Amino acid sequence: MAQVFKRISNPYMPQGTPDLTNAPSPFYAPGEVPAYFNDQNTGNSYLRVQVDSGATSATGIGHTPAAGEVAYWKDVLRGIVTNDKAQCDLGPTAAPNRIAGIFTLAPTVTANAKGTDGQPLMYMVDLLVKSGPALGYVQCSGVPTQGQTASGNTSANTANTVATAAGTATPAEIIGVFSGSASITVASNTLYPIAVNIGFAD
Numbered sequence: 001m002a003q004v005f006k007r008i009s010n011p012y013m014p015q016g017t018p019d020l021t022n023a024p025s026p027f028y029a030p031g032e033v034p035a036y037f038n039d040q041n042t043g044n045s046y047l048r049v050q051v052d053s054g055a056t057s058a059t060g061i062g063h064t065p066a067a068g069e070v071a072y073w074k075d076v077l078r079g080i081v082t083n084d085k086a087q088c089d090l091g092p093t094a095a096p097n098r099i100a101g102i103f104t105l106a107p108t109v110t111a112n113a114k115g116t117d118g119q120p121l122m123y124m125v126d127l128l129v130k131s132g133p134a135l136g137y138v139q140c141s142g143v144p145t146q147g148q149t150a151s152g153n154t155s156a157n158t159a160n161t162v163a164t165a166a167g168t169a170t171p172a173e174i175i176g177v178f179s180g181s182a183s184i185t186v187a188s189n190t191l192y193p194i195a196v197n198i199g200f201a202d
Contacts, residue, residue, distance in 0.1 A: 026116065066106045070099045
């Protein structure tokens with residue numbers, strides 16, 4: 001059975017838009033994590049979560065999450081995600097089927113730091129889970145073509161997607177359908193346009 005998240009109709013926007021949400025704990029509206037919402041300005045749907053500082057660990061992918069990477073569940077009930085397969089709640093092999101959403105920016109993660117409340121410092125982000133009229137962008141292991149499906153990359157230490165031809169079984173959870181190969185570059189990472197539809201929220 002798919003996970004069902006509470007919906008928030010009027011989420012607090014610390015940076016003005018969900019595509020830029022990057023707020024440190026303690027959060028202004030902690031009850032909004034984890035929660036699902038539709039944004040009237042972008043036309044997209046998002047899942048509000050917190051990024052674990054352990055995402056910068058030396059194991060697994062071992063770097064700060066980047067725009068266009070996929071986020072894996074580390075703790076669903078507390079709404080904690082990571083880009084490190086080694087920290088996925090069901091282990092690295094299951095990670096490609098435990099995708100919470102797509103990072104729309106490179107969120108801040110600070111290992112071994114504490115917030116003003118004395119608790120481990122976390123950052124709240126809004127993951128893209130369903131694109132509206134405007135497409136989302138995601139990292140891919142190769143150059144996709146229009147109509148190919150995107151799924152979680154099963155290769156070790158990756159937080160990107162793979163493209164699979166229409167009508168072919170995907171190796172992991174389907175994230176959406178690529179609209180072509182016209183890429184953009186964000187912080188030296190190549191991202192491809194995709195109609196995102198991570199279906200757990202609807």
